[in-house]
Amino acid sequence: MATNISFILNGDEISYEVKDHWTLLHLLREKMGLIGTKEGCGNGECGACTVIVDKLAINSCLYLAVEADGKTIETIEGLASSDGTLHPVQQSFVDNGGIQCGFCSPGMIMSSKALLDENPGADYEQIKHALAGNICRCTGYVQILESVEAARDMGGQK
Amino acid sequence: MKAFKYLSPKSVEEAIAFHGRHSETSRFIGGGTDVIVKLKEGWMEPDFLISLKKIKEMGELSKNNATGELSIGAMVTHATLEKSIMIQKEYPIIYDAVSNIGSLQVRNVGTIGGNLINAVPSADGAIPLIALDGVALLHGPDGERSASVKDLFIKPYKTILKPGEILKKITIPPQEPYTGSAYIKFGRRAAMELPLVGIGVLLTLDHARKICKKARICLGVAAPVPMRAFDAEKFLAGKEINEETLVKAGRIAADESKVRDSVRGKAWHRKEMIRVQVKRMGQKCLELIRNNN
Numbered sequence: 349m350a351t352n353i354s355f356i357l358n359g360d361e362i363s364y365e366v367k368d369h370w371t372l373l374h375l376l377r378e379k380m381g382l383i384g385t386k387e388g389c390g391n392g393e394c395g396a397c398t399v400i401v402d403k404l405a406i407n408s409c410l411y412l413a414v415e416a417d418g419k420t421i422e423t424i425e426g427l428a429s430s431d432g433t434l435h436p437v438q439q440s441f442v443d444n445g446g447i448q449c450g451f452c453s454p455g456m457i458m459s460s461k462a463l464l465d466e467n468p469g470a471d472y473e474q475i476k477h478a479l480a481g482n483i484c485r486c487t488g489y490v491q492i493l494e495s496v497e498a499a500r501d502m503g504g505q506k
Numbered sequence: 507m508k509a510f511k512y513l514s515p516k517s518v519e520e521a522i523a524f525h526g527r528h529s530e531t532s533r534f535i536g537g538g539t540d541v542i543v544k545l546k547e548g549w550m551e552p553d554f555l556i557s558l559k560k561i562k563e564m565g566e567l568s569k570n571n572a573t574g575e576l577s578i579g580a581m582v583t584h585a586t587l588e589k590s591i592m593i594q595k596e597y598p599i600i601y602d603a604v605s606n607i608g609s610l611q612v613r614n615v616g617t618i619g620g621n622l623i624n625a626v627p628s629a630d631g632a633i634p635l636i637a638l639d640g641v642a643l644l645h646g647p648d649g650e651r652s653a654s655v656k657d658l659f660i661k662p663y664k665t666i667l668k669p670g671e672i673l674k675k676i677t678i679p680p681q682e683p684y685t686g687s688a689y690i691k692f693g694r695r696a697a698m699e700l701p702l703v704g705i706g707v708l709l710t711l712d713h714a715r716k717i718c719k720k721a722r723i724c725l726g727v728a729a730p731v732p733m734r735a736f737d738a739e740k741f742l743a744g745k746e747i748n749e750e751t752l753v754k755a756g757r758i759a760a761d762e763s764k765v766r767d768s769v770r771g772k773a774w775h776r777k778e779m780i781r782v783q784v785k786r787m788g789q790k791c792l793e794l795i796r797n798n799n
Contacts, residue, residue: 349509368512368555371542391543392612393698404585404614410542411615414512415559459610481609481698 353417358426373408384424395482398455405462424454446495448486536620574680580619599687633706646671659731686791707787728763735759756784
């Protein structure tokens, strides 16, 4: 009931023996200590656990760790540079009031990053469409959308 | 979540054989966006989870340019369909439906086959495939068989699939010229919302683009399983398509729907929305036919 998997996590090659029934979220948070990725609903409704797998935003609470084998995974921990310089999307959320309590922020930022990596010129409607699966309970949606637009305007990819 | 063994066969035959050895205690898993929720809630407690992700042919989306037949592997994700230029241009009704399923995170992982097999009354994925006269190819211990997508559903959460049987792919027959199609998921929130009703309309007109050669009006959440509004379709066939006939078709479709009250909405509201949206989707079809041909 355990499987050895190898994957690339935030640029590092990782090998890990995972239990088949672990979710990717469980592996990241409980086993690897990467608690930047949040667990909200645990059912794919809220998007707080969003990470990027092979360039696609996914809910890590609905993704089995064993299926990460051979994949390239990005989490919020991998965004800032090693000297602490924030990724443009992170900086934009800070500068534009896109963060209130912060619980949804890692998921919002990962969804935004996946979008801007794929479509650097995403318009307002496309941003809304891409972020529709991320819930913010501080109701800061306007600032969040403005943050993503600002990140786009300054060339939001790394 | 209860522990299980995860198996990832490389072929349909291998998957069916795995299932045959542990038929009582194994479950198939596609993208997992529904199955994992069921595992977490304890509604499903398999000892073996047989993943279909590594079966290459099930993940293929292709159109045979010689015959005009479209083939959608059951493991094709909603996002793959949504992003396909071919789907956007030639099968707008599929695009309309899949681009509003769940959220992007769900669409990146969830599959069209899973959406069908789950057999919820609201299955957004089913409506366009029914409107397009889609055929489901099933493969099980006794070999292959096919069924129209419309006939896949028996009742909510129950399909005609037998134990150990897999939905392999859906094929869409070639579309006639002067065809337009559109779907609307009518609900409150854009994401992670089941529709109050789902309305799909497909119209094929004659060369003069006036008379209706074929009409498909398909409704979700209008009955226990996705349904076709046959009376409304029959009414349109052979008639000139205009505001008047579309209004009438909407009324007929609303009347033959078997809507009911639920926590998400009242029957009268659903009926009203069907009446209005059948007309609007019909008008959208006309626009598409005029712009594309």
